[in-house]
Amino acid sequence: AQSVSQHNHHVILSEAASLELGCNYSYGGTVNLFWYVQYPGQHLQLLLKYFSGDPLVKGIKGFEAEFIKSKFSFNLRKPSVQWSDTAEYFCAVNPWNQGGKLIFGQGTELSVKP
Amino acid sequence: KAGVTQTPRYLIKTRGQQVTLSCSPISGHRSVSWYQQTPGQGLQFLFEYFSETQRNKGNFPGRFSGRQFSNSRSEMNVSTLELGDSALYLCASSLLASGVSYNEQFFGPGTRLTVL
Numbered sequence: 358a359q360s361v362s363q364h365n366h367h368v369i370l371s372e373a374a375s376l377e378l379g380c381n382y383s384y385g386g387t388v389n390l391f392w393y394v395q396y397p398g399q400h401l402q403l404l405l406k407y408f409s410g411d412p413l414v415k416g417i418k419g420f421e422a423e424f425i426k427s428k429f430s431f432n433l434r435k436p437s438v439q440w441s442d443t444a445e446y447f448c449a450v451n452p453w454n455q456g457g458k459l460i461f462g463q464g465t466e467l468s469v470k471p
Numbered sequence: 472k473a474g475v476t477q478t479p480r481y482l483i484k485t486r487g488q489q490v491t492l493s494c495s496p497i498s499g500h501r502s503v504s505w506y507q508q509t510p511g512q513g514l515q516f517l518f519e520y521f522s523e524t525q526r527n528k529g530n531f532p533g534r535f536s537g538r539q540f541s542n543s544r545s546e547m548n549v550s551t552l553e554l555g556d557s558a559l560y561l562c563a564s565s566l567l568a569s570g571v572s573y574n575e576q577f578f579g580p581g582t583r584l585t586v587l
Contacts, residue, residue: 391575393578400561400578400579400580400581401561401563401578402578403575403576403577406575447514449514455527456519456521456526456527457502457504457519457521457526457527457563457565457576458504458516458519458527458529459504459506459514459516459563459576460516461506461513461514461515462513463513464513464514
């Protein structure tokens with residue numbers, strides 16, 4: 358079955374620490390990849406996306422992600438987190454032949470201590 | 472440009488009743504997808520509509536249905552509500568052009584459904 362796995366359920370960091378959130382998916386074909394963020398009390402927003410080309414993609418607010426096809430991974434990184442990055446982060450996969458269907462991971466709750 | 476809007480924002484129903492949720496996509500967007508978000512199951516895809524046709528469907532029972540109108544607005548209906556249907560229902564819209572199979576989705580604030 359197609360699935361997306363996020364390795365960490367809850368991550369706690371201090372401001373200025375580096376962040377890496379893991380995401381692996383199970384699907385053998387071509388995929389589009391996304392990271393979404395949900396700030397407290399707000400709706401899901403797109404952080405970054407990968408459709409094709411350079412596997413290192415940059416998103417908003419200093420986030421980036423690297424697609425490693427051989428590892429079926431799309432990890433999210435940020436060199437220095439801020440308190441305002443406190444939110445829940447979701448990795449999502451769109452199998453290329455399944456229209457608009459997004460398969461989400463379970464989410465990672467990030468808490469940044471000031 | 473206005474974002475995706477969903478009505479109502481909150482809804483309380485009892486078991487056995489039915490409910491209809493509404494979604495207005497971003498102007499010009501022709502694809503609308505629906506998701507269910509619960510603490511236990513996370514975000515799960517319900518279905519997608521494009522040009523008034525269901526293009527894709529998730530693994531939900533037939534009690535969950537939807538439709539899309541000619542102005543791209545969409546509704547989803549849940550009949551014979553069960554306690555487990557309590558969830559946040561999210562709608563997302565996408566701008567799809569001819570020959571493009573996918574584009575990024577923009578999410579609405581959701582409708583919080585509570586089934587008592």
